[in-house]
Amino acid sequence: MDTLSDELLIEAYNDAKAYHLNADFIHLLKSEILRRIITKMLAESKTIDITYIKSCIDSNEVNEYLNLA
Numbered sequence: 001m002d003t004l005s006d007e008l009l010i011e012a013y014n015d016a017k018a019y020h021l022n023a024d025f026i027h028l029l030k031s032e033i034l035r036r037i038i039t040k041m042l043a044e045s046k047t048i049d050i051t052y053i054k055s056c057i058d059s060n061e062v063n064e065y066l067n068l069a
Contacts, residue, residue, distance in 0.1 A: 001032050009033060 004012070013029040 006036060009036070 001009070009029065009032060013026065013033060016026045016029055
């Protein structure tokens with residue numbers, strides 16, 4: 001999935017939702033989008049302060065992902 005650009009990934013996610021594709025596939029796409037967002041936020045913040053990053057995002061899924069880090 002790393003070979004997909006961010007734009008194509010988001011387009012694939014939106015299309016998958018629009019066409020009511022398999023829920024697991026939609027979840028996989030969504031998880032990858034969230035992973036990329038978090039990775040970019042951490043890189044841009046130049047810090048490992050995950051508490052700050054968590055406070056910027058209002059999403060249970062993102063919080064679950066960050067708790068694994």
